[in-house]
Structures are given as structure tokens and as C-alpha cells.
Amino acid sequence: MADMAEFTRAELAALLSRADGVIDRARSLTPLIDAPALTPSTRGTVELPEGIGWLIPPGAVDWPADLYAYAELERLPGAREQLRRWVAATAELPALREKARHAAPGLLRRIFGGTGLAQARQAAGQLQGRLSEPEVVDVVQAAQQTQARGVYLQPGVHGTPDHFIAAARAGFEQAVGHRGLHFTRHDADQQSRVLSRARVLQHDPHSEPALRAGAERLLTALTDERARILLRQLPVDALRTATSQRLRFAGLETIGVATVADVLDLPVGRLTQVRGIGVQTARRLRAAAETLRREAVATHSTGIGDTATAAATALVRVLAQFDRINTLDELQRARRRRILQYSAEVPAGGGIWDVALTAETADWRQFTDDIAWADAHREILEPARPVSVGEQTWADYLSRPAHYQGLLATLLDLEVEGGEDLAADTLERIRSLRLDRTHLTELHLRGYQSFGARFSLVQEKVVLGDEMGLGKTVQALAVAAHLAAEGRRHALVVCPASVITNWVRESRRFTDLPVYRAHGPEKEEAVAAWSDTGGICVLTYDGARTMQIPIPDLVVVDEAHMIKNPAAGRTIAVRALIDTASHAVLLTGTPLENRVEDFATLISFVTPDLISAGMSGMAAVDFRVRIAPAYLRRNQVDVLDELPEKLEQLDWIDLSPADERHYAGAVRQGSFMAMRRAAMTTPDVVPAKLERIREIVAEAEESGRKVLIFTYFLDVLDVLAADLGERVVGCLSGAVNPAARQELIDALSTAPAGSVLLAQITAGGTGLNIQSASVVIIVEPQVKPSVEAQAIARAHRMGQTSTVLVHRLIGDDTVDERMLEMLVGKAQLFDAFARPSESAQVHDAVDITEGQLAEAIIAAERERLDYNP
Known part of the structure; x- marks a missing residue:
């Protein structure tokens, strides 16, 4: 019988060794029978930003030893059950192997072996007959040998079969918890x-x-x-x-x-x-x-x-x-x-x-582009x-x-940019546009300001409705500078007469473009020069209506709510300019929610396709989403993380001819005080400064704010009280007792938006808390900066919940401008002002005497106006 065959020592050793191998393989393959999916360790990989995927350096993944074997069992029909039966059949091999190890005895054992030798030889024969392995074991072994040469996620010269690559990918996806990944290769040398x-x-x-x-x-x-x-x-x-x-x-x-x-x-x-x-x-x-x-x-x-x-x-x-x-x-x-x-x-x-990669997205291209760019x-x-x-x-x-x-x-x-209502493709175009700053000077654009300029360039014709104090002017200038760098050099600014000077000064300060003031006796010549050379031309609404204006590349319309009436002559004139220009930016700080119908009119000027019948009855939120491609508004609380306690600006006022004559008379008289208040006391007309005050008060009402107006002069207070009428809740002067002062402050706190409290700066500038006002107007510069600082501090103090907007009214080419020049010049001489010391915190450290200042300014103005004897 074969089971009773005799074995030499060598034959038996080989048989036992072979049995050990089968037993070990059976033990090693047993866990695969009922094993769950094998998951690698991916601790060495790098997750890319924005969840776009993972970088996998060589050796970053610790792969399970039987990853490929498991894959083969999953792939072949019935393989796992076949392996199960074979492993079960090998369960008795260890016992047979123990009996069979005595099947090749020495001489004495062969002579006296008896039944023990016969049983050993029988066990060896049975062992020899049961050591054959099914094909599935060979397949598993081949898979293990393939894995020993390396695990790969991409095909290549290594020759790894596709189903093993698929198994590795599936294992990686299991490890990172994301299905459907796209696998590629990346040269990491750069x-x-x-x-x-x-x-x-x-x-x-x-x-x-x-x-x-x-x-x-x-x-x-x-x-x-x-x-x-x-x-x-x-x-x-x-x-x-x-x-x-x-x-x-x-x-x-x-x-x-x-x-x-x-x-x-x-x-x-x-x-x-x-x-x-x-x-x-x-x-x-x-x-x-x-x-x-x-x-x-x-x-x-x-x-x-x-x-x-x-x-x-x-x-x-x-x-x-x-x-x-x-x-x-x-x-x-x-x-x-x-x-x-x-x-x-x-x-x-x-x-x-x-x-x-989670997908072949622009985010991965951004990573590789960033690397290549750097x-x-x-x-x-x-x-x-x-x-x-x-x-x-x-x-x-x-x-x-x-x-x-x-x-x-x-x-x-x-920085917070805004524009959340815009479509994704529009946002991408805006964010990918590089703003050309070639013609910008001394201007650090905030992130939201740069976004506003790029929004205007990409969308071409827009309404920019940022809240007061966020710098709509500089955003428009950035648009003009970018277009000029592209060869479209003719920018036209249409604005109220009261801010002509401001636009001219800001344009010259922040750009190197030619700036033309098309207002006054030489306005036609200014337009002609602008037409020849390009640059920025600033004119009034009346100028836009009455003059022949060449086709501009860019039209900037400041205080755009002034053209909300489609039938008005100035609206028709400005609308024609908007239609002919390639780009238009309409600036207005009026909140959208207050005047949906007016905003619909403005939007129709820049993107008429967005407007349809009945839009004025839409809810504000729905309206805003509808017009988002043409309208951008950011509030201070949204884009200014620092929420500045005060935003200060100089409002340059262009005097009217009547103002200039009145001012010249004060200079001729050599009266410093008359010069200082001349721009508010011109008889028989509305002074230029008063026109600007009206605008500020109206804008404050639109924004839900109240106003505090300071001046040094009692007769200026009288002019303001008469002109502003019912808006004025009271007037603080030295003649008002403390109890009455508090009553006026209380009245302002309960008054509607747009209400005004007047104050003589020497009386109302100290000792009061007026947090209900968040717009401060200082009608004329003060001799002592400390006086202005104390006045502003009435509203700019603890308990103020709104950003305080401070307007300092400065008459162009007047005593106001001379005062600024001399006070700044004097301040630079004081070391205390430039150092972090106690004296630097005292505003009076930069004050100079009124007599010195008056004497110097009168002399300068007399010389400028050629009134010196």
C-alpha cells in the first residue's frame, strides 16, 4: 500500500519540510477568508488645501501585506470558498506531520519498530497524499510575490496588473474616506x-x-x-x-x-x-x-x-x-x-x-501654477x-x-471683499484679474477696494453703492488708472459742483494721469485739452448737460442718486455719456433697501437687461440678488475688520464767484476772523460751504445718522440754524446753561435721522457726551488742533455704537488752506509730536499762538491776491 511506503531519511525530511510550508501557508491565509477590506495607513501623505486631494510622496503609504492577495480573492469567482475548504482540509496536517516524523527510523527501530513504525509510515503516506494545493493558493502566492515588488497607484514599466492598481486605489480611498478619486503623477523636483x-x-x-x-x-x-x-x-x-x-x-x-x-x-x-x-x-x-x-x-x-x-x-x-x-x-x-x-x-x-485628487479641478491647477510661478x-x-x-x-x-x-x-x-451674490464664474474672473497700478501713486488699496475696482472692470458698467467712508473715489480712480494703462485714457468724472475740488485733488494725489477741471470760465478749453491728451476730466452735472463732450472710455458718476429722475435734463445728458462709454461706474452711498425703485432706475442705466416690469415691488433681498451682476455694496461693519472709531476726511470746497468776492473783501480789510468765516457768510447767495453741509446732512439722513456741526462763530451758527430749519434740534453756545445743554443732547438722542445739533466749538466742544451723533462737521479749521480734537471727542467716545464720520470743510485757496499748511509745518518742528512720549499725547504740543498765525496768513493771502501796497 502506498500509505505503508518506506521513506529514506532524506525523503522524509523533504516531506516534513513541505508539510511545514503548507501548514504555514494555511495559517497565513486563514485571516483572508473572512477579512474585511484591508485599509492602508496614509499618515505620510499631505492633504492639499481646500480639500482638493492628497500629495503622496514615495513611501508615504504603509500598505497591508496581503493587499494584492485579498484583491485576487475578491476578483476570482468562488476563490474565497475554495480557500476556505482547503484551509479546513489542512487542519489535520499538524497531527499527521507529528506521527510521520518517525517514518524513517534507524536499524534497530526498523527491526523492533512494530506497530509504531507501521503507524508512522502510514501517517507519512497520508501526509504525502494531502499536500497538494488548489490553484487558488498558487494565485494568492503569485499576488503576494507581485506585492513584494512594490505597490503602485499608476501603470508603468513595473508591469503591475491593472486590477492590483485598482485595489491599491480603492484601499487609499478607503483610508482617506473619499470615493472616486482621480490619481495622477507629479514631478516634485520643481x-x-x-x-x-x-x-x-x-x-x-x-x-x-x-x-x-x-x-x-x-x-x-x-x-x-x-x-x-x-x-x-x-x-x-x-x-x-x-x-x-x-x-x-x-x-x-x-x-x-x-x-x-x-x-x-x-x-x-x-x-x-x-x-x-x-x-x-x-x-x-x-x-x-x-x-x-x-x-x-x-x-x-x-x-x-x-x-x-x-x-x-x-x-x-x-x-x-x-x-x-x-x-x-x-x-x-x-x-x-x-x-x-x-x-x-x-x-x-x-x-x-x-x-x-477629489476631481481634476482648478484648485489642483492652482497648486501647480503657484509652484511654476514661484x-x-x-x-x-x-x-x-x-x-x-x-x-x-x-x-x-x-x-x-x-x-x-x-x-x-x-x-x-x-480683508473681506464682498460680492457674495455674484455667480461663481464672475467671481473667478474678478479675482483672477490683476489690477494694473502703473498710474497709481501713494495709494494702498484695501482688499475690498481692489475688489470693487476689479468688479467694475470685469462687469464694465456698474453701480458702486458702498457705505460712506469706504473710499468709492479711490476705487473709481483705480479703474481709470487700469484702463489708461491699457490705452483707454479718457476718463470723465461727473459730480456736484461742491466736490469738484475734491475730485481734482484726489485724482492728482493718487494718479499720475493729467487732470482737467472743466468748471468755470475755461471749462471748454479744459475739455478740449482732455480730448487731445486723455487723462481725467472733472465736470459738473450742468457741464455734462450744456457742453459737447467727446466720447469717453470711462464715465464716473458721483452722487449718482442725482440722476434717479429719468426725465431730468441732467439725467438724459449723463445717460448718453454712459451709453457711449465702454465702462461706467455710478457711485452712491444710498442704502438699497430705502429706494428700490430709484435703484432700479440706476441699474437700468448700466445693465438694462437686469430690469423688468414690477421689480420695484420685489423684496430687497430678491432685488439685490437679481441686480448683483451690476451692483456692489459693502458696509463698514462687513469689510472693515478694525471698525475704525472715526473716519476723518478733508472736504475741499470750491468757492463760488460771489464767495470769492466776499472773501477778497475780508482779505483787503486784513480781518483774520472775517476771512475765516467768509465762505459761510456770503450775502444774498447760498455759500459753497453751506451747499456741502446740506449734502452731508442729506446723506446722513439716508444712512440713518445724526449730525453734530461745530463752528467758532456765532453768526455762522445763525446762518446754519436759518438754513437747516426744522432739522436743528438746538444750538449749544456759551449762553446755554448746563441743564439746558443736556436737554438739547437728550432731544437729539430721540430725534429722527438727519437731525442736527449746532454747537459753538468753544462751548460745545468740551464736557459733553453726544454719542447719538455719528457725523461731525467742523465748518472751519481751528487755530488750536486741541479744540478740534476735543470737539470730535464729544461723539467719538465710549458708548458710541457707530463709526464716527468727521468732515473738515476746507475752502480751496483760502485762509483754511493756509492754516492747514502752517499748522502742519509747525507740527513737524515739535519733536514731542513725533515720539512716543507723554507730551506727544497732548494736542496742545503742536499749537501756536493765534496772533502769529493770523499775521502770517493775512500776509500770505494779501500777496496771493496782490493786495499788498
């Missing part, structure tokens, strides 16, 4: 070069990342300082608002506790020295104070403020350094910041990497040169705070 340079830049102490970290640290310190100031102003009984538990305050004054800050400064043991305050009550007081402190910190503003604290001055110096090295536009900066982010997340190393523009990742800033940094900040706030928002990436 990436390695770029990111190694980015890592060097990331740690450069002079570059933007280091300045950003410093700014964040200093802003936190500034927030803490402000929180302490607030807590020092809160009385101790304010702690009741922070807890529902009972607190005791009686007797705290005996240990010097009057404010919330005092409670924080004292240990619990000190608080318990007050009779009636035990440990538990003291701890409640401290806990409530800490709650208020956290709330104060959490509600911080990123406004730098006007107090030269250590943190504020250090922050301004960091921003000045950033200003010196900041040469990138918003698209370049966004690219570099993404590359710096990649450098912190993507491991070093080149070669060919696998990539798994490799081609090596200067973008060069370490910054060390820069130093002068001792005048704080003074420079005070002279242009909006510029520094813009730098802070840019550095900390706090």
Missing part, C-alpha cells in the same frame, strides 16, 4: 526647489511672515491695553451684569476699589478685608471681573487708535517696515501666502510623486532686505491713519 526657498523666507526675521507674527503679537498687546482702559472706566457695580450670583459692594471703597479693574488688581485675601465680604463673595467678585475682562478682549477692534501707547507705536513701526518691503499686488501676495502654507505642510524631497519669479521668495524706519513714524501714522489701517489689514490677511 516643487522641492520652490518650497525649500519658501522655508528660508518663512524664518527670515525681516520678511513678511516675521512682520505678520510681530503685528499679531502687538495687536494682542494693544487689545489688552484697551481692555484695561475700559475696565478702569467701568464702575464696580457693573459686575452685576456678568453674573447671576449675589454680590456685595458696600465698603469696597474703603480699600480703594471703585472700578472693575481695581477688583482684578487685588488678591482675594485683600477683598475679604472688607466687612461682610467673605472668601466666597470675594471669589465671585473676581470671577465676574474676569468675565468682563474676557468679553472686553473678545470684542476688540483692530483699529490702532490715536493714543501713542507702547504697543500702538511698536505696531505702527512694524507696519511702516511692511510698507517699505510690500511690493506685491493682491494676486501675487495670495500666491506667496499659499506657497508659504505649502512649505509648512509638504515634506522635502523631489522625484515623482503620486497625487490623488519658480519663474524667484524674487518673490527672496529674503527681504533689512529696513529701518525713522523717528517720524507715529506722526506719519497720525497724518494718514487709513493708510496704516490698510497695511494692517493686508499684513494680517483681514
Whole structure:
């Protein structure tokens, strides 16, 4: 019988070795019979931003040892059941192998072996007969051998079968929890070069990342300082608002506790020295104070403020350094910041990497484009040169705070653009447009301002409805500068006469384009010169109606609500200009919700296809979505993360001929006071400054605001009271007693939007809290800057919930302008004003005597007007 065959020692050793191999294979394959899907470890991969996929460097994935074997069992019909039966059949092999190991005995054992030898030989024969393996085992072994040569996610010279590649991909998808990934390959050599340079830049102490970290640290310190100031102003009984538990305050004054800050400064043991305050009550007081402190910190503003604290001055110096090295536009900066982010997340190393993408999206192209762009523009990742800033940094900040706030928002990436209602493809076109700044000068555009300009360029004809104080003018100038760089050089600005001077000055300040003032006796010549050379031509609505205007490339319509009546002559004239121009920007700060019908009219001027019958009856939200392609509005609370406590601007006023004659008479008389108020007291006409005040008050009413108007002169107050009529709730002067003053302030708080409180600046500028007003008009410059600062502080103080808008009215080429020039010049001579010292916080440090100022200004104006003997 075969089962009783004799074995030599060599034959038996071979049989036993073969049995060991089968037993081991059976044991190793047993887990595959009922195993769930095998999941690799992907800890070495890099998830790309925006959830677009994963970078997979070589060796980043730890693959399960039997990944391919499992795949074969899944692929072949009945393979798993066949393996199950074979494994079950091998269950008795270990016992047979144990018996069979004595089947080749020595001489004595062969002679005296008896039944034991016979059983061993029988077991060896049975073992030999059962060691055959089914085909499925060979397949599994082949799969294991294939995996030993490497796991691949892409076909290649390695020759891995497609179904194994599919198994690896499925395993990766299982590991990252995303099905349907697209797998590709990526040459990481260029990436390695770029990111190694980015890592060097990331740690450069002079570059933007280091300045950003410093700014964040200093802003936190500034927030803490402000929180302490607030807590020092809160009385101790304010702690009741922070807890529902009972607190005791009686007797705290005996240990010097009057404010919330005092409670924080004292240990619990000190608080318990007050009779009636035990440990538990003291701890409640401290806990409530800490709650208020956290709330104060959490509600911080990123406004730098006007107090030269250590943190504020250090922050301004960091921003000045950033200003010196900041040469990138918003698209370049966004690219570099993404590359710096990649450098912190993507491991070093080149070669060919696998990539798994959620889809073949623009986001992956953005990653590869960013890398290629940075490799081609090596200067973008060069370490910054060390820069130093002068001792005048704080003074420079005070002279242009909006510029520094813009730098802070840019550095900390706090910009909010707006435009959420726009279609995705339109947003992509706007964000991918690089704004040409060739013709812009001294202008740091905020992120939302750049977006507004690019929105206007992409959509071509739009209504820009940003809230007051957000810089609609500079956005329009950025559009003009971009078009001029493309060869479309004729920009036309149509505006009220009261802001002609402002437009001319802003255009000359922020662009290098020729600027023409088409208003006054030489307006025809100005238009002709503009037609020949291009540039920016500024004219009034009447000028647009009465003059022959060549076809412009860009029309900017300021205060566009003035053309809401389609039948008006000026509307017809401006509409014709809009129709012929390739681009148009209509500027208005009037809130959309108040006048849906008027806005429909304006939208019809720029994109008539968006308007249909019955739109005036639509809900404001639906209307806004409908007109989103042509209308962009941002509110301060939406786009100004710092929520500046005050936005100050100079309103340059172009005097009328009657104003000029009246002013010249005051100069001829040599009367400084008459010169200062001449632009408000011209007889028999509406003075130019008064026209501007009317506009500001009307705009304030549209925006739900109330107005505080300051002047030095009683007769100017009389002019204002007579003209503004029922809008005026009262007039604060030295003749009004304190009780009556408070009554007038209370009346303003309950008065409707557009109401006005008049005040003589020497009487109403101190000792009052007038938070209900959020628009401040200073009719004429004051001899002492401290007087203006105190007046503004009446509305710009704790408890004010709205941003305070400050308008300083400056007559063009008058005593107002001379005062500004001389006061600024004098201020630069005071070292205290330029340094972070106690004296720099006192506005009177830059005051000069009225006699000196009056004498110098009268002489200058007499010389200008040729009135000197």
C-alpha cells in the first residue's frame, strides 16, 4: 500500500519540510477568508488645501501585506470558498506531520519498530497524499510575490496588473474616506526647489511672515491695553451684569476699589478685608471681573487708535517696515501666502510623486501654477532686505491713519471683499484679474477696494453703492488708472459742483494721469485739452448737460442718486455719456433697501437687461440678488475688520464767484476772523460751504445718522440754524446753561435721522457726551488742533455704537488752506509730536499762538491776491 511506503531519511525530511510550508501557508491565509477590506495607513501623505486631494510622496503609504492577495480573492469567482475548504482540509496536517516524523527510523527501530513504525509510515503516506494545493493558493502566492515588488497607484514599466492598481486605489480611498478619486503623477523636483526657498523666507526675521507674527503679537498687546482702559472706566457695580450670583459692594471703597479693574488688581485675601465680604463673595467678585475682562478682549477692534501707547507705536513701526518691503499686488501676495502654507505642510524631497485628487479641478491647477510661478519669479521668495524706519513714524501714522489701517489689514490677511451674490464664474474672473497700478501713486488699496475696482472692470458698467467712508473715489480712480494703462485714457468724472475740488485733488494725489477741471470760465478749453491728451476730466452735472463732450472710455458718476429722475435734463445728458462709454461706474452711498425703485432706475442705466416690469415691488433681498451682476455694496461693519472709531476726511470746497468776492473783501480789510468765516457768510447767495453741509446732512439722513456741526462763530451758527430749519434740534453756545445743554443732547438722542445739533466749538466742544451723533462737521479749521480734537471727542467716545464720520470743510485757496499748511509745518518742528512720549499725547504740543498765525496768513493771502501796497 502506498500509505505503508518506506521513506529514506532524506525523503522524509523533504516531506516534513513541505508539510511545514503548507501548514504555514494555511495559517497565513486563514485571516483572508473572512477579512474585511484591508485599509492602508496614509499618515505620510499631505492633504492639499481646500480639500482638493492628497500629495503622496514615495513611501508615504504603509500598505497591508496581503493587499494584492485579498484583491485576487475578491476578483476570482468562488476563490474565497475554495480557500476556505482547503484551509479546513489542512487542519489535520499538524497531527499527521507529528506521527510521520518517525517514518524513517534507524536499524534497530526498523527491526523492533512494530506497530509504531507501521503507524508512522502510514501517517507519512497520508501526509504525502494531502499536500497538494488548489490553484487558488498558487494565485494568492503569485499576488503576494507581485506585492513584494512594490505597490503602485499608476501603470508603468513595473508591469503591475491593472486590477492590483485598482485595489491599491480603492484601499487609499478607503483610508482617506473619499470615493472616486482621480490619481495622477507629479514631478516634485520643481516643487522641492520652490518650497525649500519658501522655508528660508518663512524664518527670515525681516520678511513678511516675521512682520505678520510681530503685528499679531502687538495687536494682542494693544487689545489688552484697551481692555484695561475700559475696565478702569467701568464702575464696580457693573459686575452685576456678568453674573447671576449675589454680590456685595458696600465698603469696597474703603480699600480703594471703585472700578472693575481695581477688583482684578487685588488678591482675594485683600477683598475679604472688607466687612461682610467673605472668601466666597470675594471669589465671585473676581470671577465676574474676569468675565468682563474676557468679553472686553473678545470684542476688540483692530483699529490702532490715536493714543501713542507702547504697543500702538511698536505696531505702527512694524507696519511702516511692511510698507517699505510690500511690493506685491493682491494676486501675487495670495500666491506667496499659499506657497508659504505649502512649505509648512509638504515634506522635502523631489522625484515623482503620486497625487490623488477629489476631481481634476482648478484648485489642483492652482497648486501647480503657484509652484511654476514661484519658480519663474524667484524674487518673490527672496529674503527681504533689512529696513529701518525713522523717528517720524507715529506722526506719519497720525497724518494718514487709513493708510496704516490698510497695511494692517493686508499684513494680517483681514480683508473681506464682498460680492457674495455674484455667480461663481464672475467671481473667478474678478479675482483672477490683476489690477494694473502703473498710474497709481501713494495709494494702498484695501482688499475690498481692489475688489470693487476689479468688479467694475470685469462687469464694465456698474453701480458702486458702498457705505460712506469706504473710499468709492479711490476705487473709481483705480479703474481709470487700469484702463489708461491699457490705452483707454479718457476718463470723465461727473459730480456736484461742491466736490469738484475734491475730485481734482484726489485724482492728482493718487494718479499720475493729467487732470482737467472743466468748471468755470475755461471749462471748454479744459475739455478740449482732455480730448487731445486723455487723462481725467472733472465736470459738473450742468457741464455734462450744456457742453459737447467727446466720447469717453470711462464715465464716473458721483452722487449718482442725482440722476434717479429719468426725465431730468441732467439725467438724459449723463445717460448718453454712459451709453457711449465702454465702462461706467455710478457711485452712491444710498442704502438699497430705502429706494428700490430709484435703484432700479440706476441699474437700468448700466445693465438694462437686469430690469423688468414690477421689480420695484420685489423684496430687497430678491432685488439685490437679481441686480448683483451690476451692483456692489459693502458696509463698514462687513469689510472693515478694525471698525475704525472715526473716519476723518478733508472736504475741499470750491468757492463760488460771489464767495470769492466776499472773501477778497475780508482779505483787503486784513480781518483774520472775517476771512475765516467768509465762505459761510456770503450775502444774498447760498455759500459753497453751506451747499456741502446740506449734502452731508442729506446723506446722513439716508444712512440713518445724526449730525453734530461745530463752528467758532456765532453768526455762522445763525446762518446754519436759518438754513437747516426744522432739522436743528438746538444750538449749544456759551449762553446755554448746563441743564439746558443736556436737554438739547437728550432731544437729539430721540430725534429722527438727519437731525442736527449746532454747537459753538468753544462751548460745545468740551464736557459733553453726544454719542447719538455719528457725523461731525467742523465748518472751519481751528487755530488750536486741541479744540478740534476735543470737539470730535464729544461723539467719538465710549458708548458710541457707530463709526464716527468727521468732515473738515476746507475752502480751496483760502485762509483754511493756509492754516492747514502752517499748522502742519509747525507740527513737524515739535519733536514731542513725533515720539512716543507723554507730551506727544497732548494736542496742545503742536499749537501756536493765534496772533502769529493770523499775521502770517493775512500776509500770505494779501500777496496771493496782490493786495499788498
